[in-house]
Amino acid sequence: MSDWLEVLRKQVASSSQSRVAQELGVSKTMISQVLSGKYPAEPADLRRKVEGHYMDRTVECPVLGIIPIHECEAHQQRPFSATNPQRVRLYRACRAGCLHSKLEATAKAQRGAVQQSDTGLRPYQTDDQIAFCRRMAGDNDRKNVELLERELSRIATQYNLLLWQMQHKESK
Incomplete structure (x- = not known):
């Protein structure tokens, strides 16, 4: 059984199908059919809603x-x-x-x-990214460090891709 289905079951058990359906923006029927294994289509949309809403x-x-x-x-x-x-x-x-x-x-x-x-190439907006990280982190220094680490990792990936493309271009 998928983790998201278990989370959905727990949410329904702790409140109701109606409430969960309302929170996720789907019908009670959809929730009922998915939980009983009778939903006629792939419930990927519902899975993403459950993962976003309840699983962070x-x-x-x-x-x-x-x-x-x-x-x-x-x-x-x-x-x-x-x-x-x-x-x-x-x-x-x-x-x-x-x-x-x-x-x-x-x-x-x-x-x-x-x-x-x-x-x-798009110019990198350092000031915008720093302001964004500060805004998202608020007064939480640890969160700010996490956001900056993620941004640095993203930049490094883009930089390394550019280097690879330049080297690949030169070798042709």
């Missing part, structure tokens, strides 16, 4: 930083709206090759305009 599974959003996986999917489903700059950045990031996006077809069409400059 997160992803690193290029716009918002670390967010629960179910929030990531909710942002992907939103239609374009220029109501505020962050919403525009989210819409573009979800369609511009974000690793967590399920919108690959659209991402390919807009990748160049959103992610790359004339040189094919």
Whole structure:
């Protein structure tokens, strides 16, 4: 049995199917069918909602930083709206090759305009990243260190990939 199903069962047992369904934004029928093994389709969407809501599974959003996986999917489903700059950045990031996006077809069409400059590289915004880490950590120094370590690891990965690409290009 999957861990997420066990977590779902415990949540239903501690409250009710109605309440859990409401929290996850799905129907009571779906919860009932999944728990009884009679759901006719793959419950991947429900699994991600349970993991995000109750199991603290997160992803690193290029716009918002670390967010629960179910929030990531909710942002992907939103239609374009220029109501505020962050919403525009989210819409573009979800369609511009974000690793967590399920919108690959659209991402390919807009990748160049959103992610790359004339040189094919995006400038690294150090001040923005430091401000983001401070904002996410609040007064928690340990959390700030964790966020900075994650960011440093991400930068190192990108740097090493660039080095590999340069060496590979020279060897041809």
